[in-house]
Amino acid sequence: MRSFPAAVKTISEEEALPNALPPLRDLVACPQCDTLHNAARLPQGARAHCKRCGIRLITENRTAFAQVVSLALTAFVMMLAAVSFPFLELNVAGHHNSISVLQAITAFNDGIALLLAFAVAGFIVLLPLLRLSAIIYAIGPLARGQAPRRGAKTAFGLAEALQPWSMAEIFIVGVTVALIKVAGIATVTTGPAFWAFSGLVLVTILKDQLICRFSIWQALE
Amino acid sequence: MTSGLMTAREAGLIACVRCGLLHEKKIHECTRCGAYLESRDATSIQRVWALLFAGMITFVPANVLPMLKTNTLVEHSESTIIGGVFELIHHGSIGIAAIVFIASILIPVGKFIAIAYLAISVQRKSTLNQHQRHKLYEVVEFIGRWSMIDVFVVAILSALVQLDTIASINPGVAAFSFALSVIFTILSAQSFDARLIWDTDRTAHAK
Known part of the structure; x- marks a missing residue:
């Protein structure tokens, strides 16, 4: 063994x-x-x-709460930037098309494309934002040494349940594949939001490494 | 083999699956987070099979129907997942073709087999390879979400390539059924109670 x-x-x-x-x-x-x-x-x-x-x-790390909260706040701000700034720009034969994640989601308006838009919006933007808010709400007071807020346990339970469904890092790999597929027919450049999104992925991974379920539940009591 | 190690169940305790707090056997609701307490998830294997079949069924249209519909000035074409992989190889992007093939074909099929194997071995009360089976479960849980890559590729391409008459890309039915298949298999893997892997050899020893 x-x-x-x-x-x-x-x-x-x-x-x-x-x-x-x-x-x-x-x-x-x-x-x-x-x-x-x-x-x-x-x-x-x-x-x-x-x-x-x-x-x-x-x-066992007593400074982890403050680190988790600050990383969650960082990720939240980066998410807002990643969603609203131009993400990718496409140039082909004089035509120019620049999209932000928000535009990409709202561009779909019929049938299957609409369902796909819901899935992307949920996995990439809404669930991660909800998860970050829940973490900030539940752990924020703990980081300042205060008593937990009402509903903090529910919030943290929710954050835990949402973890497998936040797929930002997978989206980044998807973007890379898409870029190479289009490269043959058009020139594609990445906008500022692409880098915000990449940073967001790193911050999220770091934050999840620091979350210790045992200590947080103990502190929430 | 497991001497010296004792489980919460053997000690007459139940650990809350949500917050981890231990309780005596007679308590049915977690005193910390309010979750329902159960020593082992009794319906685990049932739900694993149901969701696994749902994932397998939706995987069929995901591979047979078109994933991408491309319109250019001169032609209209539809490509399936595997068609997309061949297109990438044709363009010389072997690495990317490999990523798409692994994420959209190998991982989903591998997951179906792995989950089925885990469920069958628990049902047969197998005592073999517990460490390997547990590792397999961890890998399946970790890797499942990565199958979504192709769905995101389709979403990005169809949002990006909308140039009126010159070229446009639209998602096909397969994108949606593939997403469903991935979601069902993630849920199936989540329903699996890993503690069941370790239970069998202890019950065997006790008898």
Whole structure:
């Protein structure tokens, strides 16, 4: 069996006798394999992985809340820029066409194209914005050391559920493929929004790395 | 093999799937976030199969029907996913053709097989390759969303290439059914309760 550097201890058979368990608040069960660990007294900066399946359970980092909130705010502002500035410009035979993400979405107005527009708008703009707002709302007060807002738990639960559906990074790869497909028939240049979007992807990845589910839920209590 | 490691269930506890807080078995609603508590997702495998079939069914029109409709001054053409890949190879963009082929054909088909294998192995209470199967599940969960690339390509192209009479590109039915197929398979992978992979060998040991 592989071993992982883990600061957490697993619960042994003797400890698990009724009444002998540590307080439930100090325990953490791996969400993927249900293995029980004791998470009490982790040192600052420690990362704990599941002893059985190896996924990351806890990152004990007290400055992470402020970092997550500031990155989420950054991403929010970049998203507004990415959506409204020109994204791609196309030149062919004297014709010029410049689109922003907003224009791209509103350009579709019939049948299948409209459904596609809804999907793109949702995955690229609306769900990521909703997720960022939920994170800022839920974690903002924690970063300032204040008590959580009302509904903060619902907001964070929502942010967690939305994660697989925010597809900004996939969109960027899609843009690259589209650029190369068009390159044969026209000259395509990227606008400022393309770079805003690329930056947004990096900031989002960094932010998601810093989110520790365990610490946030504990702080939201 | 698993000596020394004990699960929440064996300790008589249930972990909340939403916030992770542990509860005693008799409690049915999480005291922290209010989610419904269940030691294992009892309908997991059922939902996995239902959503997987939905994903497979919508994958058929996604490959047979046109994905892109291109109009230029001289011609009108429609291309399917695989047709688009051949076009790219024809233009010499082998790398991009590979990305599209991997994202739109290999990954979806690989996902169907992987999810089916995971579900069958759990149903058969297999105790083999648990670490590998768990890794496979993680890969499937991570990679699923990347199949959306081609849908976005179609959306970008049809928004960008609208030059009245010279050239225009419009999405075909396949773009929509492909998006649906990807969504169904993501939901199917999400419905799979990974804890089931690890349960079988413990129940086998207990008996």
